[in-house]
Amino acid sequence: MGEKNILAYFKSPEEAGEAAAKLRALRAADVSIDRISRYGEGYAVEFGDSLGILSAADPASSGMSHGGQGGPTGRDILLTAVVDEGIHHQALRLIEDLDGLL
Numbered sequence: 001m002g003e004k005n006i007l008a009y010f011k012s013p014e015e016a017g018e019a020a021a022k023l024r025a026l027r028a029a030d031v032s033i034d035r036i037s038r039y040g041e042g043y044a045v046e047f048g049d050s051l052g053i054l055s056a057a058d059p060a061s062s063g064m065s066h067g068g069q070g071g072p073t074g075r076d077i078l079l080t081a082v083v084d085e086g087i088h089h090q091a092l093r094l095i096e097d098l099d100g101l102l
Helices: 013-025 041-046 051-057 085-097
Strands: 003-010 030-035 077-084
Touching: 003 013, 003 085, 013 030, 013 077, 013 085, 077 085
Parallel strands: none
Antiparallel strands: 003 077, 030 077
16 A cells, blocks of 8 residues: 655644654654744745744734734644555544644
């Protein structure tokens, strides 16, 4: 059988960690958790100290729009996993049961 990739977004590292532990118990080939940002670290390197400027210029910073650092969903924790095709649907259900957004 082949492998399938999964990208899932969570509201907290703890939620993602719980999902990762359960995916590992299902023998996922690879699982990782990262915090994502609207303004990646590349901006800070490429534009000097403009990360703060970009953040302040964002409409979400004014409080007049819906959103925030994690975007409109508030989910800034990304879980990526590689699973065998045989457990793919089970892994998707597990993530959804733990409030992950696929």
